Amino acid sequence: MMQVPFSVEARAVSLQEARSLYFGRGELPEALLDQNVLRSWERCRQAGLDPTRLAGGEPDVRGVTEARERNRTLISHAQPVLEHLFEQIRNSHSMVILADARGMVLQSYGDADFLSRAEQVALRPGTSWHEFERGTNAIGTALAERGAVNVFGSEHFFEGNAFLTCSASPIQDAQGRLMGVLDISSDYRAFQRHSLGLVKMSSRIIEKRLFESEFAHQGLLSFHARPDHVGSLCEALLAISQDGDLLGADQTALELLGLRREDLSRRHYSMLFDVPLGTLIDRARRDPSSLIAISGRNGERFYARLRGNFAPMSAPPSAIVDARGERLAARSRQEAPTAALPTDRLTLQFLSTGDERLQAAIDKGTRILGRDIPILIQGESGAGKEMFAKAFHNSGPRAQGPFVALNCAAIPETLIESELFGYSGGAFTGARKEGAVGKIQQAHGGTLFLDEIGDMPLSLQARLLRVLQERCVTPLGTNKSIPVDITLVCATHRRLKEEVARGGFREDLYYRLNGLCINLPSLRERSDIDRLIDKLLREEAGPDRQVEVSHKVMEAFLKYRWPGNIRQLNNVIKVAIALLDDDETIIETWHLPDDIFEEIGQIEPSVSHAPVGRTMADAVPQPATQAAAAAAAGMGRLEEIERDMINRTLEAENGNISSAARRLGISRNTLYRKLGRF
Structure with a gap:
């Protein structure tokens, strides 16, 4: 009873x-x-x-x-x-x-x-x-x-x-x-x-899965007033285009930002938060799991994390917004720095710059070139796992075949299966009529690189194991098996043995993948940072331009712990070279992203690059000069004066960056840099 x-x-x-x-x-x-x-x-x-x-x-x-x-x-x-x-x-x-x-x-x-x-x-x-x-x-x-x-x-x-x-x-x-x-x-x-x-x-949970699936190929901003809520069911989600347009928001995001759903099409990322979207993208590339503190336009304090597939994303135009929240002008679009070296010359020999631990990994990889032995690369995020995989591919007999990469952590769980195995036309709602070839089949005759394999769902691990055993793949929505010939290289920042022990990773798949295990050292553990920097400078600047870093910058680089590893270093080099004026060949502190030296805490970026004998105040329109003089008398700080000058000049030039830079007496790159800091 x-x-x-x-x-x-x-x-x-x-x-x-x-x-x-x-x-x-x-x-x-x-x-x-x-x-x-x-x-x-x-x-x-x-x-x-x-x-x-x-x-x-x-x-x-x-x-x-x-x-x-x-x-x-x-x-x-x-x-x-x-x-x-x-x-x-x-x-x-x-x-x-x-x-x-x-x-x-x-x-x-x-x-x-x-x-x-x-x-x-x-x-x-x-x-x-x-x-x-x-x-x-x-x-x-x-x-x-x-x-x-x-x-x-x-x-x-x-x-x-x-x-x-x-x-x-x-x-x-x-x-x-x-x-x-x-x-x-x-x-x-x-x-x-x-x-x-x-x-x-x-x-x-279902709503969150639907949201992440719909915007799987866009930037997803997770944020909340409490840092421990980011990554949980309580987090707010915003979908953002590469240009900073708002594509979608869940109910939590609307409530935290005080928006109605119909407001989204009239808003831009820069109207909501004080940190430029480019800064979030850079942080996500350096350390995808880290949080960054941002403030809303009404002073709210949030903690945020940007995630998603950043390969097609470029740093968005950071809008200049007036007091009413209306955009006055936008920066010209520049491609966001990526962490890739030139792929045509990226070989195992190219990676050799003198570090003993890295050289040991290169020697091991060289010995198994052309053999049917899978490689498992372990190392911190940004340590160069995909770079090593690409170099291994380019160094062997499959160099002329395809190199196909899939990040198992960057794609929602519901999409990994179709991305990996492909699907026939009409296999599920929203599928393309003609179907799609999966990554495994695309890699036929070449190399399949599965990054963050430790994040692959258990249900798909069984299917992947079957593919490796049978050397055939079966797309979703069909019973037809297609033979494939691939070399498999996997990477993870996790300790897979520990994942196997706790039941998060299949033991049989672990031993199938772990033919040769290679552990890549983090950048802070390497003894060849100076030589690596020289190589990156030559690759990024090109053969016709000689660029080097100043002694002060090199000293700071050698002391810095590089939480984002090689990915972060490469991004910093790309940004610094992009910010050099045409007649500059030495990277100084003011050419570096502000956050690097905020973290180092010992060097401040230069405030101005105005030519000798001419100040920014000389170049701005008369109202700005008057405002600057009054402020210099005690009505504001130097940064506020500078911001006011720039905004007024941009208004006077109708948002034209080149004209504003000429009128201010500074280069376009310097103006971009100042806009990013504001």
Whole structure:
């Protein structure tokens, strides 16, 4: 006999009183009912529903098939969440349900004893639980209220559903449109207070997966006022284009920024935050897991992390924004620095610059060139794992074949499978009509490089192992196996042995991948930093330009710990050379990104590059000169004066960077640098 807690029993009694008042006397039992339920009862009565109507019915087999086809995207993202959620409530006389935006039950998982009872009231796939079909119920009422609801026992409009207690939460897509509902239903005597919290959390996970999937090839900014919330379900998400346009925002982001969804198309990244988007991109390349403090335009303090596929992204135009938040002008678009050396000359011999540990890795790689031995490269993020893999490929007999790379950590879990194995036309909703060739097949005759292999989902590890064993790949949506001939190189910053021990990585796949294990030293551990810098300078400046770093900069480079490793060093060199004026050949402190010497804490960038005998104040229009003179008398700091001069000059020149630079008496690069600092 099931034990019935007194609180549940008392609630059942009070609900019978509420039903008597409402259905018997026509009175509104506001003190006895949740307002969501009361509004639902009113809608059901106005729709002419009979509370004594039998709640059964046969499933619509054809209808649910069509509904599942329409909602393949929702199902693909919700399926693992449903399965996990059911594992949390198994053996509690309950079931988990996914319904679409029309209330049609698409999928369900449940305990056998409860499923048989639920089928008696048609609570199963193929039946609609819209309010106008089934009266007040958690699925239909959550859709109507667009919010999470509990419907307990006799709160259900139909008397035949009174044995149920249901908790449901709606699921929205990245545009805020209703996609469906997640529900936990059980016998009302097994009521659990945490059920509503579980479905709310689980629906949030599904929404997050939908958002990340839709904007998988854009920049995703995760942020929150609390640093520990970034990376959790509480984080806010913004999708940002390479130009800084806002493509999407989840509900948390809208609330934290005080925006409405319809405001997004009229906003730009630079109107919301004080840190330039280019700075976030650089930080993400150096250390993808690090947080950066940013401030909103209203002074709010946030912690943020930018992630996504940055290969096609360029540093965006950093807009000059006036006090009303309107853009006056934008920087000309410059390609963001990447961490790649010229690929045609990148060989293992090219990487040799004298460091003993790196040379040992190069020697090992050279000895197995042309042999069917997989390589596992381990090292910190940015230590040059992909560079080593590319050099290995270029040094061997497969150099003329393709080199295909996939970062398993940069692509949402739901997309890795299709990226890796490919798919046939129409394999899933949103797929291209002609299908797509996967990375494995693209690498046929060459090298497949899987970066951050330690982040590959367990379900895909089994499929990858089968490909390596059978040397065939089967695209999604087809049973046809395609032979492939590849050399496999993998990389990870994780300790895979430890991942195997804790169950996060398959042991059989680990031993299949670990033919030759190479550990790359971090940049701060290497003895050849000065020679590496010289090589990077020659490669970036080109054969016709001699560029070197000053003694002071080299000394700082040798002392710096380089948390972003070679990727960070290469980016710094690229930026510094780009900021050199045409007649400059020596990189000084003012040519470096400000954050480098903010972290070193000993060198400050130069304030001005105005030619001798001419100051910036001489070059600006008269109003700016007057403002500068007044400020110099005590009305502001030097940086404020400089910012005011630049903004006024840009206004006078209608945002033309070249004209403004000439009028200020400085180079365009110096002006860009100052704009970035402001």
